[in-house]
Amino acid sequence: MASLVCWLCGLLAVYVVAGYPLLLALLVRWAAHPWRRHFQPLPVTVLLPVRNGERWLKAKLDSLLALDYPMDKLRILVLSDGSTDGTAAIARAYSGRGVEIHELPAGGKAAALNAGLALVNDGVLLMTDVRQELSSNSLRDLIACLGDPAVGVASGELILRDGASGETRNVGLYWKYEKFIRRRQALLDSVPGATGAIYVIRRELARPLPADVLLDDVFLPVGALRQGFRVVFEERALAYDDTATLDAEFGRKVRTQGGVWQLLWLEPWLLGPGNRIWIHFLSHKVGRLLLPFALAGFLIASPWTPAPWPYLLLGGQALFYGLALLDLMLAEGSLLKRVSGPVRTFVTLLLAAAVGIRVFWVPARELWRS
Numbered sequence: 001m002a003s004l005v006c007w008l009c010g011l012l013a014v015y016v017v018a019g020y021p022l023l024l025a026l027l028v029r030w031a032a033h034p035w036r037r038h039f040q041p042l043p044v045t046v047l048l049p050v051r052n053g054e055r056w057l058k059a060k061l062d063s064l065l066a067l068d069y070p071m072d073k074l075r076i077l078v079l080s081d082g083s084t085d086g087t088a089a090i091a092r093a094y095s096g097r098g099v100e101i102h103e104l105p106a107g108g109k110a111a112a113l114n115a116g117l118a119l120v121n122d123g124v125l126l127m128t129d130v131r132q133e134l135s136s137n138s139l140r141d142l143i144a145c146l147g148d149p150a151v152g153v154a155s156g157e158l159i160l161r162d163g164a165s166g167e168t169r170n171v172g173l174y175w176k177y178e179k180f181i182r183r184r185q186a187l188l189d190s191v192p193g194a195t196g197a198i199y200v201i202r203r204e205l206a207r208p209l210p211a212d213v214l215l216d217d218v219f220l221p222v223g224a225l226r227q228g229f230r231v232v233f234e235e236r237a238l239a240y241d242d243t244a245t246l247d248a249e250f251g252r253k254v255r256t257q258g259g260v261w262q263l264l265w266l267e268p269w270l271l272g273p274g275n276r277i278w279i280h281f282l283s284h285k286v287g288r289l290l291l292p293f294a295l296a297g298f299l300i301a302s303p304w305t306p307a308p309w310p311y312l313l314l315g316g317q318a319l320f321y322g323l324a325l326l327d328l329m330l331a332e333g334s335l336l337k338r339v340s341g342p343v344r345t346f347v348t349l350l351l352a353a354a355v356g357i358r359v360f361w362v363p364a365r366e367l368w369r370s
Contacts, residue, residue, distance in 0.1 A: 002304035006313070009297035016287035016294075021177075023283075024184040032187045035232050038147025039140060041069065043123035044200070046076040049112035053130040054086040061094050063133040068140050074098060079116050082106025110209040113216055117206055125201050127216065131241055132158070132197040138237035142200045145234050152205045152229025153221045155182075155191060156198035156237030170345040171249045179235070185280055186233035190225055192270075192281045193218035198239040205229060210266060212364035214259030222267060225277070246345060250352045257356030260285050262364065292354035321347065 046064060050057060057078070064076055076099045078091040083103075091101035104115050113127075124146065126139060138156055145154035157179060160172045185191045194201075196217035205224040213219050221231040264270065270281055302313040324347040327340035 002301045003306065006298055006301035006305050009294040009301065012287070012294040013291060013298060016283065016291050020283040020287065021181055021184075024181060024188070028184045028187050033189065034187060035145060035151050035230060036148040037141075037144040039144040040147060041073050042143055042146065043073050044069070044075070044126050044139065044143070045116075045120045045123060045203075046074070046126045046128065047079060047113055047116040047120075048077065048128060048130060049079045049081055049109050049116070050083060050087050050130045051081040051106070051112075052083050052085045052087060054083075054090055056130045057087055057090045059133055060128075060130050061091070061099060064128075065094075065097055065099075066136055067134065067138065068136045069143075071098060074139075075120075076100065077102060077116050077119060079104060079112040081109065081112040108212055110211060110213045110216065114208050117208060120203055122203050125203055125206055127194075127196070127199050127201065127220075128239070129197050132239040134198060135238040135240070138198060138239070139200075141234050141237040142198075145232055146200065146202065148230075150230050151232050152224035152227065153194055153199060153201045153231040154237070155194035155217075155221070155231065155233050156239055157233070157235045158195050158197050159238050159240050161240065161242055170341045171246060173342060174249075174345060174349065181284060182233045183235060185277075185284070186231070188280070189277050190221075190231040191233050192222060192225075192231070192277060192285055194221045194231065195233075195239070197241065198237060202229075213266070214255055214262055214359070214364055218259065218263055219266070222263070222270060222275075225275070226269070246348055249345075250348055253349050253352035254355045254358075257289060257353045258359035258364070259356075260289055261357055261359050265360075288353060289356075292350045295350065296354075324348075 048060070053060075061076070064074075065071075067074070078087070078099060078101045080087050080091070080101060080103045082105055088101050088103055091099055095101070102115060102119070104112055124143065126142070128134065134156075142154040142156060145151050158175065160175055182191050193215070194217045196215075199217060199221070201220055201224060205227060206220055207223050209216055209219060225231055264286075269275060270278065271286070272278060275281055298313075299317055302317065303310045305313065320343060323340040324344040327337060327344035330337045330340060
């Protein structure tokens with residue numbers, strides 16, 4: 001029995017990490033279903049939730065006002081979530097250029113977005129965060145995706161600037177792997193979520209967010225999916241951010257994986273055939289949740305496999321996890337670090353995914369501080 005558990009856990013891990021991306025690549029060759037792009041300028045309201053964002057807000061607003069889009073169709077709402085710095089003053093300085101500041105009591109991102117939703121009745125919403133600047137063509141390209149009446153949500157691409165250290169480059173490598181998957185999911189039907197830094201959604205599809213929901217960029221898109229619309233990935237619409245350190249990416253991963261656990265509780269229909277992309281949702285989102293537990297089961301059950309497998313499996317795992325630990329001691333630029341760095345990044349994000357399950361016994365807001 002333990003031997004069977006070992007192999008099942010190992011197969012699950014291999015499928016989630018490598019098998020599913022390979023399956024996507026093959027399916028796209030046979031069954032790609034591109035959406036039609038047609039640009040027609042629609043009224044767009046930007047919802048920009050901010051808490052103490054004075055460090056980035058000016059550059060962000062300049063980026064929004066520089067968009068290649070008719071300014072008479074663009075409304076920008078800065079939703080200040082209990083900010084105590086100069087956020088409101090900076091936003092007010094742009095009041096003559098179509099920027100509105102709404103100062104709200106501190107209630108979290110979901111509450112700020114709900115306040116913004118209450119101020120908009122129609123058109124399209126551009127959801128974005130304060131940190132990232134947008135490419136000038138980004139909104140035009142996203143709106144062009146909505147020219148296909150089957151598309152309800154269009155997500156842009158987050159570009160991480162190359163970091164100076166191997167650690168930040170390895171985090172960037174993970175994001176390239178993630179974008180490989182999203183591009184192909186969109187060509188088949190839909191992505192089970194959007195890039196939080198840049199996505200558009202038809203106003204009539206946007207539901208009020210539950211209190212403390214962690215992933216508006218998944219909750220809102222899957223709501224559109226349930227209503228029969230596609231969620232697509234437009235890689236020409238870009239948001240730029242600095243590559244995160246591994247510590248910062250750990251915190252983000254804890255939050256996003258906690259958010260997926262939370263979403264399964266709120267939207268159990270996603271696990272069944274009522275979700276037309278349920279195979280992709282299980283393979284991608286749920287598979288990532290189960291991956292750390294599958295690898296833990298693989299490790300625990302390895303000694304009970306028939307000889308000589310215990311020596312081979314335990315030896316291989318000891319080498320793999322040992323490389324992750326060794327990376328902490330290796331000097332930047334060393335030859336071995338080119339191998340140990342990606343391994344450490346993988347193991348760190350694996351641990352973060354496991355920690356995300358804390359969402360069931362700690363307040364969701366705690367995961368923002370992980």
